Amino acid sequence: xxxxxxxxxxxxxxxxxxxxxxxxxxxxxxxxxxxxxxxxxxxxxxxxxxxxxxxxxxxxxxxxxxxxxxxxxxxxxxxxxxxxxxxxxxxxxxxxxxxxxxxxxxxxxxxxxxxxxxxxxxxxxxxxxxxxxxxxxxxxxxxxxxxxxxxxxxxxxxxxxxxxxxxxxxxxxxxxxxxxxxxxxxxxxxxxxxxxxxxxxxxxxxxxxxxxxxxxxxxxxxxxxxxxxxxxxxxxxxxxxxxxxxxxxxxxxxxxxxxxxxxxxxxxxxxxxxxxxxxxxxxxxxxxxxxxxxxxxxxxxxxxxxxxxxxxxxxxxxxxxxxxxxxxxxxxxxxxxxxx
Amino acid sequence: xxxxxxxxxxxxxxxxxxxxxxxxxxxxxxxxxxxxxxxxxxxxxxxxxxxxxxxxxxxxxxxxxxxxxxxxxxxxxxxxxxxxxxxxxxxxxxxxxxxxxxxxxxxxxxxxxxxxxxxxxxxxxxxxxxxxxxxxxxxxxxxxxxxxxxxxxxxxxxxxxxxxxxxxxxxxxxxxxxxxxxxxxxxxxxxxxxxxxxxxxxxxxxxxxxxxxxxxxxxxxxxxxxxxxxxxxxxxxxxxxxxxxxxxxxxxxxxxxxxxxxxxxxxxxxxxxxxxxxxxxxxxxxxxxxxxxxxxxxxxxxxxxxxxxx
Amino acid sequence: xxxxxxxxxxxxxxxxxxxxxxxxxxxxxxxxxxxxxxxxxxxxxxxxxxxxxxxxxxxxxxxxxxxxxxxxxxxxxxxxxxxxxxxxxxxxxxxxxxxxxxxxxxxxxxxxxxxxxxxxxxxxxxxxxxxxxxxxxxxxxxxxxxxxxxxxxxxxxxxxxxxxxxxxxxxxxxxxxxxxxxxxxxxxxxxxxxxxxxxxxxxxxxxxxxxxxxxxxxxxxxxxxxxxxxxxxxxxxxxxxxxxxxxxxxxxxxxxxxxxxxxxxxxxxxxxxxxxxxxxxxxxxxxxxxxxxxxxxxxxxxxxxxxxxxxxxxxxxxxxxxx
Numbered sequence: 001x002x003x004x005x006x007x008x009x010x011x012x013x014x015x016x017x018x019x020x021x022x023x024x025x026x027x028x029x030x031x032x033x034x035x036x037x038x039x040x041x042x043x044x045x046x047x048x049x050x051x052x053x054x055x056x057x058x059x060x061x062x063x064x065x066x067x068x069x070x071x072x073x074x075x076x077x078x079x080x081x082x083x084x085x086x087x088x089x090x091x092x093x094x095x096x097x098x099x100x101x102x103x104x105x106x107x108x109x110x111x112x113x114x115x116x117x118x119x120x121x122x123x124x125x126x127x128x129x130x131x132x133x134x135x136x137x138x139x140x141x142x143x144x145x146x147x148x149x150x151x152x153x154x155x156x157x158x159x160x161x162x163x164x165x166x167x168x169x170x171x172x173x174x175x176x177x178x179x180x181x182x183x184x185x186x187x188x189x190x191x192x193x194x195x196x197x198x199x200x201x202x203x204x205x206x207x208x209x210x211x212x213x214x215x216x217x218x219x220x221x222x223x224x225x226x227x228x229x230x231x232x233x234x235x236x237x238x239x240x241x242x243x244x245x246x247x248x249x250x251x252x253x254x255x256x257x258x259x260x261x262x263x264x265x266x267x268x269x270x271x272x273x274x275x276x277x278x279x280x281x282x283x284x285x286x287x288x289x290x291x292x293x294x295x296x297x298x299x300x301x302x303x304x305x306x307x308x309x310x311x312x313x314x315x316x317x318x319x320x321x322x323x324x325x326x327x328x329x330x331x332x333x334x335x336x337x338x339x340x
Numbered sequence: 341x342x343x344x345x346x347x348x349x350x351x352x353x354x355x356x357x358x359x360x361x362x363x364x365x366x367x368x369x370x371x372x373x374x375x376x377x378x379x380x381x382x383x384x385x386x387x388x389x390x391x392x393x394x395x396x397x398x399x400x401x402x403x404x405x406x407x408x409x410x411x412x413x414x415x416x417x418x419x420x421x422x423x424x425x426x427x428x429x430x431x432x433x434x435x436x437x438x439x440x441x442x443x444x445x446x447x448x449x450x451x452x453x454x455x456x457x458x459x460x461x462x463x464x465x466x467x468x469x470x471x472x473x474x475x476x477x478x479x480x481x482x483x484x485x486x487x488x489x490x491x492x493x494x495x496x497x498x499x500x501x502x503x504x505x506x507x508x509x510x511x512x513x514x515x516x517x518x519x520x521x522x523x524x525x526x527x528x529x530x531x532x533x534x535x536x537x538x539x540x541x542x543x544x545x546x547x548x549x550x551x552x553x554x555x556x557x558x559x560x561x562x563x564x565x566x567x568x569x570x571x572x573x574x575x576x577x578x579x580x581x582x583x584x585x586x587x588x589x590x591x592x593x594x595x596x597x598x599x600x601x602x603x604x605x606x607x608x609x610x611x612x613x614x615x616x617x618x619x620x621x622x623x624x625x626x627x628x629x630x631x632x633x634x635x636x637x638x639x640x641x642x643x644x645x646x647x648x649x650x
Numbered sequence: 651x652x653x654x655x656x657x658x659x660x661x662x663x664x665x666x667x668x669x670x671x672x673x674x675x676x677x678x679x680x681x682x683x684x685x686x687x688x689x690x691x692x693x694x695x696x697x698x699x700x701x702x703x704x705x706x707x708x709x710x711x712x713x714x715x716x717x718x719x720x721x722x723x724x725x726x727x728x729x730x731x732x733x734x735x736x737x738x739x740x741x742x743x744x745x746x747x748x749x750x751x752x753x754x755x756x757x758x759x760x761x762x763x764x765x766x767x768x769x770x771x772x773x774x775x776x777x778x779x780x781x782x783x784x785x786x787x788x789x790x791x792x793x794x795x796x797x798x799x800x801x802x803x804x805x806x807x808x809x810x811x812x813x814x815x816x817x818x819x820x821x822x823x824x825x826x827x828x829x830x831x832x833x834x835x836x837x838x839x840x841x842x843x844x845x846x847x848x849x850x851x852x853x854x855x856x857x858x859x860x861x862x863x864x865x866x867x868x869x870x871x872x873x874x875x876x877x878x879x880x881x882x883x884x885x886x887x888x889x890x891x892x893x894x895x896x897x898x899x900x901x902x903x904x905x906x907x908x909x910x911x912x913x914x915x916x917x918x919x920x921x922x923x924x925x926x927x928x929x930x931x932x933x934x935x936x937x938x939x940x941x942x943x944x945x946x947x948x949x950x951x952x953x954x955x956x957x958x959x960x961x962x963x964x965x966x967x968x969x970x971x972x973x
Binding site (some may be wrong): 044045107159160161163188189191192193194195197198205216217218219221222223242247256257258260261262263265268271272273274275277278279325 | 910912
Binding site for chain 3 (some may be wrong): 541545
């Protein structure tokens with residue numbers, strides 16, 4: 001863990017109790033977020049990425065969530081153990097979150113300006129007029145034209161992309177150190193997505209917010225992230241810099257993901273290489289590596305035991321039995337062979 | 341990092357034949373919608389208890405009392421007026437010496453009959469009306485909805501009074517009063533559901549396959565509305581029972597010597613000062629009916645709510 | 651690759667679909683023309699509000715057109731009735747986007763898949779029906795015993811395959827695929843795409859592939875049409891469109907798609923469009939794209955662009971700045 005980390009998550013374990021049994025959504029996740037960087041957490045549905053993000057903000061439903069272990073150290077405190085009151089002082093001014101659906105993230109009965117100033121007056125103790133000025137400033141910063149007039153409008157008067165910008169403005173209102181963006185552009189059109197991602201990059205450069213970006217879209221990852229953590233079945237199976245993950249991936253799931261995406265330059269006569277099967281059922285999580293049933297290189301030991309991480313470089317780690325000295329040598333699929 | 345240096349059996353590194361079909365297999369028993377809902381309902385103790393009580397009251401009113409009771413609900417015995425509960429007369433006797441036990445159950449029969457009538461009308465008129473209105477949409481829907489609005493605009497009390505003028509007061513009057521307007525709520529609910537469902541992709545898929553309107557409604561839309569219909573029925577019944585009780589209470593409904601829970605409560609209320617038991621027994625049965633149907637309806641709503649599945 | 655008598659399988663001529671919204675008219679599809687040849691896959695790409703889904707639904711006769719015509723094998727599909735109309739239901743089928751909503755949650759999978767068989771009387775006994783259902787399930791990569799299960803017991807990818815089996819049951823010739831993989835996980839998408847390609851080869855199917863996902867469309871389609879605000883602004887072969895986009899919207903669209911290749915992404919010159927898509931209730935006069943076009947001039951508001959061939963079977967709704 002480097003000195004430069006502002007958030008350190010260690011061995012996070014989260015389960016939900018449902019009427020069908022206990023669902024182990026997150027099973028031992030460890031990562032850190034460095035100052036001023038964008039870390040992308042990539043995974044598909046059921047991988048546990050959203051649950052991880054929400055747990056950092058303690059936004060999971062209390063009734064049936066159990067944080068079974070681990071810690072999330074921010075500014076010397078464990079976020080998982082803070083009282084609700086203390087968390088309220090963190091959510092907003094220190095750590096802010098942007099969700100996927102801009103339609104439901106905003107209060108439809110409150111003017112947009114008020115939703116921003118609420119945060120400012122509550123957390124920063126700003127006076128009403130100061131807060132209003134700052135709200136207009138923020139709307140301008142996120143690229144909403146005619147901000148002075150629009151600050152007095154209601155969410156339904158904005159389009160999807162604009163609403164997401166408003167959500168980002170609210171999130172950044174108190175200059176948080178960390179911004180967690182959970183699929184911020186997935187529900188938006190591609191040209192609007194480009195705008196939003198550009199905005200996030202721009203803001204990061206200007207304000208220096210550290211961003212955790214949760215997504216399933218590898219293109220978005222390539223565009224915005226500095227480091228990447230790949231999640232599957234409630235665990236991080238590989239992590240590294242963005243170039244390491246794309247050009248020198250070391251884990252069959254990552255290979256599978258990269259090989260199954262139709263690249264614009266792909267040869268159309270070649271079939272895509274899909275990953276057979278479906279994501280695992282977290283009601284009965286597998287004993288060993290969760291990817292085993294779908295892995296073309298699966299070995300006996302994969303089903304028995306979870307592999308340890310193998311380190312490839314300062315940032316690059318992967319958990320796979322293929323890296324054990326006794327395992328056979330395998331070549332990743334052609335489409336994935338890197339330049340390194 | 342330990343595992344790199346641990347001594348592990350070479351056999352562990354043999355490739356595993358992964359059964360691709362295994363990945364597609366679904367474990368667990370087949371769980372249908374109704375079975376799943378029944379399991380959920382069973383967990384709701386209030387609802388389960390209410391269901392038991394309702395079934396018990398039905399059995400008492402329609403089966404047990406007619407078979408077992410030694411007294412007739414009309415037989416007067418002026419020598420035995422105003423008796424409190426005794427071994428012979430479990431609920432006592434009223435001012436004409438009539439056995440209250442039998443009268444109360446006779447009254448319950450009337451109430452349950454009204455409830456069932458309302459339910460049947462709901463199904464055969466309300467659902468059909470709503471389904472046609474919602475499914476066809478457009479102009480027809482507009483006209484049909486205006487029809488409902490007009491019906492709703494007429495207070496059922498007026499209808500009851502008018503019915504009383506044309507027919508004699510009694511069970512017919514009540515049936516007409518409640519039957520004429522009671523089904524409109526169900527019609528609205530079903531119409532709303534139809535509007536919601538008919539644009540869903542599974543309905544579109546059926547149309548694309550060439551399904552006729554009838555097939556669409558009967559096989560696709562109604563089955564997906566059954567939950568809503570059942571829940572609504574559970575609330576219609578106590579509403580109808582209450583309406584009847586109210587009409588009878590104010591004298592527009594069941595007349596002597598017939599009994600309904602409402603008229604019994606009305607009579608009992610007059611005797612409250614000296615013979616309170618005449619009020620307690622019919623009131624308790626009445627309240628039980630209302631509460632249990634409502635609890636059952638609540639329980640069913642929770643059990644059948646598709647959002648709470650999985 | 652055309653029908654025996656030299657006609658394309660499907661001809662769409664100046665198709666329009668308007669919706670009344672309160673007092674205003676929403677021009678979802680405002681005059682599109684296409685020819686789709688037998689055996690090919692035509693991709694239709696565009697963002698929300700461009701009308702591609704509406705167009706697909708008009709084709710399969712879920713909506714009546716407000717103008718123009720659709721000819722299948724030379725016959726106007728909206729002017730058929732009775733037996734002929736029923737036959738069209740078999741020849742033209744549709745696969746839907748939402749794996750959750752596209753299957754009736756109260757029906758078992760076997761009945762869902764067999765619905766087409768039941769409607770058109772394609773089987774004569776229960777035994778035959780069961781056999782055919784099993785056959786279809788296996789063709790799409792599922793098990794026989796899935797026939798007795800309910801949709802909610804399946805994953806998204808599996809549900810989508812059930813939808814494909816349902817469409818295949820009636821022996822269609824032409825399938826409209828409305829965003830069939832958009833709601834699926836990335837690793838599952840490839841499974842379904844491969845399945846669709848295989849089926850096309852084995853059964854000689856023709857696809858209209860509607861999607862907002864450019865990479866997928868480019869991969870699976872022979873030709874691609876780009877839609878914006880109810881009109882087709884560019885139409886070319888897949889490779890030609892990608893390598894040589896002419897219309898500024900196409901250029902921006904291609905530029906906006908993030909490529910899963912960090913070096914490429916870092917180097918790229920990005921065209922980021924300003925503003926939002928205008929409402930289809932009141933599309934801009936003249937060229938509809940002018941509110942967001944980087945090359946907009948004063949003339950754009952007055953002159954309607956013209957559908958032109960720019961060589962190589964590449965058509966563009968071209969304005970003055972395209973030469």
